[in-house]
Amino acid sequence: MQSRKEMILNDNLWSVMIRLSWPAVIAMVLYGLNSVFDAIFVGRFVGETALAGVSLSYPLSQVALGLGSLIGVGAGSALSIALGANDEASQRRLLGNVNFLNVAFGVGMTLIGLLFATPLVRMMGGSGAELDFGVDYFRVTLYGALFWVAGLSGNMVVRAEGKMAAAALMMGIGLLVNIAANYLLIVVFGFGVEGAAWGTNIAMLVYTGLFFAYASGKRISFEANPLSLRRDPDIIKTILSNGLPSLIMTLMSLIQGIVVLNALSRFGTTEDIAFYGIAFRIYTFLLTPIFGLMRALQPAIGINFGAGQYDRVIRSFKIFAVAATVLMAPFWALIMIDPQVALNLMLPSRPFLAADLNSFRIYMLVLPFLPLLFMAMTLFPAVNNGRPASVVGIARQLLFYVPVMLTLPRLFGVRWVYIGSFLIDVIMLIWVVLLVVREFRRLEAGRVNTPLAQPVEEGT
Numbered sequence: 001m002q003s004r005k006e007m008i009l010n011d012n013l014w015s016v017m018i019r020l021s022w023p024a025v026i027a028m029v030l031y032g033l034n035s036v037f038d039a040i041f042v043g044r045f046v047g048e049t050a051l052a053g054v055s056l057s058y059p060l061s062q063v064a065l066g067l068g069s070l071i072g073v074g075a076g077s078a079l080s081i082a083l084g085a086n087d088e089a090s091q092r093r094l095l096g097n098v099n100f101l102n103v104a105f106g107v108g109m110t111l112i113g114l115l116f117a118t119p120l121v122r123m124m125g126g127s128g129a130e131l132d133f134g135v136d137y138f139r140v141t142l143y144g145a146l147f148w149v150a151g152l153s154g155n156m157v158v159r160a161e162g163k164m165a166a167a168a169l170m171m172g173i174g175l176l177v178n179i180a181a182n183y184l185l186i187v188v189f190g191f192g193v194e195g196a197a198w199g200t201n202i203a204m205l206v207y208t209g210l211f212f213a214y215a216s217g218k219r220i221s222f223e224a225n226p227l228s229l230r231r232d233p234d235i236i237k238t239i240l241s242n243g244l245p246s247l248i249m250t251l252m253s254l255i256q257g258i259v260v261l262n263a264l265s266r267f268g269t270t271e272d273i274a275f276y277g278i279a280f281r282i283y284t285f286l287l288t289p290i291f292g293l294m295r296a297l298q299p300a301i302g303i304n305f306g307a308g309q310y311d312r313v314i315r316s317f318k319i320f321a322v323a324a325t326v327l328m329a330p331f332w333a334l335i336m337i338d339p340q341v342a343l344n345l346m347l348p349s350r351p352f353l354a355a356d357l358n359s360f361r362i363y364m365l366v367l368p369f370l371p372l373l374f375m376a377m378t379l380f381p382a383v384n385n386g387r388p389a390s391v392v393g394i395a396r397q398l399l400f401y402v403p404v405m406l407t408l409p410r411l412f413g414v415r416w417v418y419i420g421s422f423l424i425d426v427i428m429l430i431w432v433v434l435l436v437v438r439e440f441r442r443l444e445a446g447r448v449n450t451p452l453a454q455p456v457e458e459g460t
Helices: 004-012 013-044 048-084 088-115 117-123 128-143 145-161 164-188 192-216 232-266 271-307 310-337 339-346 354-364 367-381 387-414 415-444
Strands: none
Touching: 004 013, 004 048, 004 232, 004 271, 013 164, 013 271, 013 310, 013 339, 048 088, 048 117, 048 128, 048 192, 048 232, 048 271, 048 367, 088 117, 088 128, 088 164, 088 232, 117 192, 117 415, 128 192, 128 271, 128 339, 145 192, 145 271, 145 310, 145 367, 164 192, 164 271, 192 339, 192 415, 232 271, 232 367, 232 387, 232 415, 271 310, 271 354, 271 367, 310 339, 310 354, 310 367, 310 415, 339 354, 354 367, 367 387, 387 415
């Protein structure tokens, strides 16, 4: 780890970006393929109504990943800064606190979700057969919520060490397990949408086991007991405060899903819900290379910030943002030229009208500019200033998505779901640019928050 840390602190930043990013990008693309293959199997082998039901419950199931991201991003930020500052006491205590949060949030989501599964899917706009499919899918995912949370948070800790190749290998194995399980449970045994959910649960269980096997061996770069369970207030506070923006983004996406899917349910058809479901998955999948670069950027910024090298923090952000745009652009261009090829992967028998394809293109139009926004969501918590990211995440949904989706589709039709989304992202980009410029000025002046609370004495 010392050589990796020295590389991050001293090497050419373009070289640092390449060495950290390529396995992280591969890891996130593999991770994103899980939801794509779920939609392909459900759309092809269960049907369009089932895909609409899964689309309704999909944002709810993602709350588990939001909780995993809360813990993983927060722990990763704390670990990177502790590595940069040579804070061995915080490093030793980290995994015990991560385990405590995993259990608390994972079990809590399972119990609350099972109690309110039907009302929650109905809240998303579900009714009739769509509601039944959505509840079936959501309930099964809840049985594996602990492993969804623990698997993602553990993988993010591995990435925070800078071990991007190890993280990618874990994700690749999880993807293969998910594909194999989906094929057996949906195609061979005919378990329908429940088979898709069980397939993901099995993959997440394997994913979690791989992290514990890694953390129990000699490859982990800091002193850790992966089976420990601790509740140290200073570590918990650091994890939650730095990871909160990531959870807020997930919860705000849930709010977005509620207002969008309710608009489609009220003013559109089952076909409109299914179409939005696949459009949203393609949109999200095209962002996965950016998510990979975000994860690679986190240790690059965190370790340099912990070491007080604020000029390298700023240059790292700029280099990673440019690289993300260049990486995404060709795939985005291909999708824009012929979107029907991607759409037919999930609904092969559905004829898409010209209006559908135009709505899809409008929805995708802003993608090449989003790397700046997402890199900013990594920058703020990595320099121990997570508040701007939290404010942006909340404002995007509550100040913009809710009023836009409650009014424009009602007045002008479901096409404005896609037009409204495009206009909102343009406004958010302008705002984030201004926040990033202000953060750069703060770093240049040396006005930074204390990286971590002072470590307390070792305890049980």
